[in-house]
Amino acid sequence: MTREEKSLVIEDLTAQLADNSNIYVADISGLDAGATSNLRRACFKANVSLSVVKNTLLEKAMEASDKDFGDLPSTLKGNTSIMFSEAGNAPAKIIKEFRKKSERPVLKGAYVEEAVFVGDENLETLVNIKSKEEVIGDIIGLLQSPAKNVVSALQSSGGKIAGILKTLSEKPE
Numbered sequence: 001m002t003r004e005e006k007s008l009v010i011e012d013l014t015a016q017l018a019d020n021s022n023i024y025v026a027d028i029s030g031l032d033a034g035a036t037s038n039l040r041r042a043c044f045k046a047n048v049s050l051s052v053v054k055n056t057l058l059e060k061a062m063e064a065s066d067k068d069f070g071d072l073p074s075t076l077k078g079n080t081s082i083m084f085s086e087a088g089n090a091p092a093k094i095i096k097e098f099r100k101k102s103e104r105p106v107l108k109g110a111y112v113e114e115a116v117f118v119g120d121e122n123l124e125t126l127v128n129i130k131s132k133e134e135v136i137g138d139i140i141g142l143l144q145s146p147a148k149n150v151v152s153a154l155q156s157s158g159g160k161i162a163g164i165l166k167t168l169s170e171k172p173e
Contacts, residue, residue, distance in 0.1 A: 013061035
């Protein structure tokens with residue numbers, strides 16, 4: 001690879017790092033062609049971009065980026081694949097599901113919405129992170145709950161008030 005090609009790859013990686021707020025670094029070495037193909041298919045279905053990168057080029061792209069990746073560059077040893085996604089927990093779910101059949105991929109680290117996670121032991125934490133849509137759904141549910149309570153209280157007590165008024169109006173003076 002020539003210097004120009006390397007600089008183009010670094011520029012492309014830097015642009016991808018800037019455009020994505022959910023970045024996972026994993027080791028998929030040891031997977032055979034069929035398993036790698038299945039992993040790529042699972043990533044495609046979940047709208048996750050998966051590509052194999054050279055450690056030095058990714059490290060230089062991280063340095064050129066204006067994001068703070070913390071200790072994430074220290075994980076760039078051995079074979080490295082990078083995963084980009086819109087949902088913060090999508091790559092973690094794919095890795096967890098895939099590991100039911102195989103011991104790979106191994107999570108090296110992740111950058112999720114400005115938080116850095118280093119090490120495979122954080123996989124379960126990353127799986128449990130709620131996506132933006134899930135959080136919005138929870139908030140809407142919480143906001144609707146008091147309104148539903150008020151409406152049901154008004155409906156039930158409205159009947160009681162009407163019954164009391166009817167009884168009082170029918171009562172002889």
